[in-house]
Amino acid sequence: MNHLAEILALLVVVGIGAQWLGWRLQIPSIVLLALCGLVIGPVLGLLRPSEALGETYQPLIKLAVAAILFEGGLSLRLAELRQAASAVRRLVSVSVLLVLAFAALAAHLIAGLSWPVALIFGAIAVVTGPTVILPLLRQARLNRRPASVLKWEGIVNDPVGAVLVVVMFDYFVGAGAGQLGGTLLHLAAGVGVAVLLGGVGGWLLGRAFLAGLVAEYLKGPVALAAALGAYALSNLVLEEAGLIAATVMGIVLGNMNLPSIGELRRFKEDIAVILVSIVFLVLTADLDPAILSALDWRSLALIGAVIFLVRPAAVWLATLGTDMTWQERLLVGWIAPRGIVAAAVAGVFGPALAARGLAGAEQLLPLVFALILSTVVLHGFTLGWLARRLGLSASRRGGLIIAGATAWSSGLAVALHQQQVPVVVADNAWHRLRAARLAGVPVFFGELLSEQAEVSLELGAYGSLLAATGNDAYNALVCAHFAPELGRQQVFQLAEDEVSRARRPAPAARGRHALAAQVRYEDLQRHWYQGWGFHCTGITDAFAVERLRATLPPEAIPVLVIGPRKQVRLIEADKPWKAESGEQVLWFGCRDQCALPPEPAASAEKPRPLV
Structure with a gap:
């Protein structure tokens, strides 16, 4: 040569x-x-x-x-x-x-x-x-x-x-x-x-x-x-x-x-x-x-x-x-x-x-x-x-960072925490973090885009991010900020409202849409106060994901899939989602309206230290 x-x-x-x-x-x-x-x-x-x-x-x-x-x-x-x-x-x-x-x-x-x-x-x-x-x-x-x-x-x-x-x-x-x-x-x-x-x-x-x-x-x-x-x-x-x-x-x-x-x-x-x-x-x-x-x-x-x-x-x-x-x-x-x-x-x-x-x-x-x-x-x-x-690495990478502490997102964090999934809720208002703190969920009090967050958050434990605030532009900014670290396939935000959708930034400057395109921030908060909750259903050989889809209430919202090693996969809007035997599907809705297998027992894990 x-x-x-x-x-x-x-x-x-x-x-x-x-x-x-x-x-x-x-x-x-x-x-x-x-x-x-x-x-x-x-x-x-x-x-x-x-x-x-x-x-x-x-x-x-x-x-x-x-x-x-x-x-x-x-x-x-x-x-x-x-x-x-x-x-x-x-x-x-x-x-x-x-x-x-x-x-x-x-x-x-x-x-x-x-x-x-x-x-x-x-x-x-x-x-x-x-x-x-x-x-x-x-x-x-x-x-x-x-x-x-x-x-x-x-x-x-x-x-x-x-x-x-x-x-x-x-x-x-x-x-x-x-x-x-x-x-x-x-x-x-x-x-x-x-x-x-x-x-x-x-x-x-x-x-x-x-x-x-x-x-x-x-x-x-x-x-x-x-x-x-x-x-x-x-x-x-x-x-x-x-x-x-x-x-x-x-x-x-x-x-x-x-x-x-x-x-x-x-x-x-x-x-x-x-x-x-x-x-x-x-x-x-x-x-x-x-x-x-x-x-x-x-x-x-x-x-x-x-x-x-x-x-x-x-x-x-x-x-x-x-x-x-x-x-x-x-x-x-x-x-x-x-x-x-x-x-x-x-x-x-x-x-x-x-x-x-x-x-x-x-x-x-x-x-x-x-x-x-x-x-x-x-x-x-x-x-x-x-x-x-030696306990010096994030051995369970695959957890979730939630930007914005609302009633709905705090409920999501508590549900994940009960399933031993690494999760942290970030917000710059201390009172909004109260529900998560009382449930023992790790929280980050401060601006997620700040240098303090770069130093304090152990990103190695988390594989995905969900920006769930009521500000669509801020959600997009958070996703764009963390995309180089977590990967653009792993940063999600809630769907924008009709006004914001017409002015939404290019894909490189925002995250992927989570849940469903027609489900917005206001809908999630309203359903939460109407008594909806988070429910975890296990997938087995006898109860496959197709059967779960047929059994869920029509208005129920699948949120994410939890793997055997407690890693999460957020469900992307308008994309088919799958779950294999041994995984669990976390969904948001009213359980009384459907006949499903019993939910997995909540973890008795002690609350972890606050971030």
């Missing part, structure tokens, strides 16, 4: 295909990317990216990593940091030094690496890349606090580890070898310039957006260009310091409360998914089988020590005295997948160290790739399982 266009097309198709397959099969997509890269590269020999791309290979990878870190910085919210500030501070400072020291000591004692090479290996081991951790967090759906800790650590430590490698290389074998003062001055200058360019550049860019100096359709491309520019300028002072500049610019821009920040984040996330897919494929496809064949039992013992001893010990010691629970410390201590930055740095400095004749330098590259592949597979397949065992 000699044509660059065909090579790039192959990488995009295979990479996005692996992402989609991982989503469909609910397995870590990053593992599939690694396997695909190994198959098209070392196994089948279809592609050797470094040869095909030539001198552009390393620069393209570096620019892609800078763009990925910029996107990661955009997703870091200072409001999230407040929930786990002490833990994050320790993990990006104390833990960095402990991992560096422990990993270097293990590399020297176990694998026999010289101290310069061992210290550089320790600096690479510091990196827990966002290119791997972010896809894993997206699939594992951790609770907000441990997810924030891992996300902040991965995004911040990625450039920190890369800069540490550059500084150590400069100290041991660079132009100023052995000059500690000069090395520290070079480090301070590079980091200072990177923070200044990223911070000031991000703030100026945000002000330009607020002042309307950039067209809406150009904001994403302009932000990406600014991040790459800051990356390039910082690298002129200190190599790899540009990664810090790109990260800082993303953090500053993402916390300026820009009106268009949602669209900006989505644009950058789309770019990041493509770049992660391509870069991870490129790195694994370029792996020379001779590299891994150079590993011996001492190398494997070192990899095991880093994964099972160094990382857990460093995190456990660094987080002593913080407010992290032992479950959170155990999870964070185990999860530390290495990714693109570790591979890129090892690919640059491994051969450079070997060329200078340092003992063990030829082992650096195979050791790092073995560490990457081991952590990607081990942590990719165990993160979700371990989080569920």
